[in-house]
Amino acid sequence: MKVLIVGSGGREHVLAWKVSKSPKVDKIYCAPGNAGIAGIAECVPIKAMEFDKLTDFAAKEGIDLTIVGMDDPLVGGIVDAFEAKGLRIFGPRKNAAILEGSKAFSKDLMKKYNIPTAGYENFDSADDALKYLEKCDYPIVLKADGLALGKGVLICQNREEAVSGVKEIMTDKKFGDAGNKMVIEEFMTGREVSVLSYVDGKTIKTMTSAQDHKRAGDGDTGLNTGGMGTFSPSPFYTKEVDDFCQKNIYQPTVDAMRAEGREFKGIIFFGLMLTKKGPKVLEYNARFGDPEAQVVLPRMKNDIIEVVEACIDGTLDKVNLEFQDNACVCVVAASKGYPVSYEKGFKITGFDKFRDDEGYFVFHAGTAFNDKGDIVTNGGRVLGITATGPDLKTARANAYKAVDWIEFENKYYRHDIGKAIDEA
Secondary structure (H helix, E strand, O other): OEEEEEEOOHHHHHHHHHHHOOOOOOEEEEEEOOOOHHHOOEEOOOOOOOHHHHHHHHHHHOOOEEEEOOHHHHHHOHHHHHHHOOOOEEOOOHHHHHHHHOHHHHHHHHHHOOOOEOOEEEEOOHHHHHHHHOOOOOOEEEEEOOOOOOOOEEEEOOHHHHHHHHHHHHHOOOOHHHHOOEEEEEOOOOEEEEEEEEEEOOOEEEEEEEEEOOEEEOOOEEEEOOOOEEEEOOOOOOHHHHHHHHHHHHHHHHHHHHHOOOOOEEEEEEEEEEEOOEEEEEEEEOOOOOOHHHHHHHHEOOOHHHHHHHHHHOOHHHOOOOEOOOEEEEEEEEEOOOOOOOOOOOEOEOHHHOOHHHOEEEEEOOEEEOOOOOEEEOOOEEEEEEEEEOOHHHHHHHHHHHHOOOEOOOEEOOOOOOHHHHHO
16 A cells, blocks of 8 residues: 655654554655655655645545644644545544644633643733733743644743743744633643553544653753653553543543544544642643654554554554553754754764664654755754663663764754653
8 A cells, every 4th residue: 555644754754664564555655754754755845734735646646545743734624635535544633633733622621521630721812811820829831722833831930931921922922823822721740741542533542651851951951842852651650540541531532522523533642740639631732742653653563554544444442552561762863052043954974873673763853865965954853863672771771872873063962861760
């Protein structure tokens, strides 16, 4: 079969890699892809939001299955566009992708169906938000309602910071239209855990747990980014936690979406906070996490095509989802200055040392070819340098060993990805 993957980052690279392992697949295309994806798929110069061009390409090439990696096209209705032309595609329709597309919607959904989450209020007026801040306890969390590349969340330690944050989101529109509405949420403390899941509209099958590192600097300092690294599994995600979440969070979310007439088929990413009062939902995403996918998919035993098709066909209950009894760590090699400003175009070397069969992977996030055919930096997050091991400490050591293999000018990375492992 022919498979088309939509997107251009590290998540799409690991998806293409996993799809390439399926004996069902003869040919992989990726739109638009990147220099790393080009090694296993034919990259097509069509952007993720160019729905007409994508559907025309899929029809012309006889694409059997399209897998969408990114949030923007899902929230924008790419699945509806493909289905309208009779094309098979994996992901939630527009009316279900709102689970990620609007934080106000998701918070209201959780309140209505008693799904554990932080206390909150929604605002579509900066003046009303500022009045509300006068009676808040601090610290407090401000969230732009819409998609903001994982960066539209501000943790404010006092009222002065919060007032500045409201101005940033709602008045100055730092995150664009994502800040037309805003959620003000109580600040929760505890361990953060990410759990990805496959959903077929009725049944949900959760994947192994992971933990992301959002801040740019060591010790969780600096600005929020799209993710500087991650590890799987989380030692803090116990069977007791899983049992609670299966009963009170995962299945209730799927059931709530069905009850609202928004049947969800695709990936639900649960961002959880393990508080003293039990697990609570921090956020939902409607697609694979990035870089979480880089540590979860290498551990998955199943043929991803079989699982994806079961989600589309509503037969996920017949799938036995399995993961290897090992661990995986991903360290993001970024361009110095990310997430604010950075230079591009630096040649990258060291790829020849990575061997999948030895548990070392390098997933490209922001790369391109220059006119000489060299692979060069082309983004803030450049590579997801990933390694497995029999346990988390070994996987972490392997990942950092592999980080040293890669060289490019202005390379920057955090040195403490997975340090929480030592505290478990």
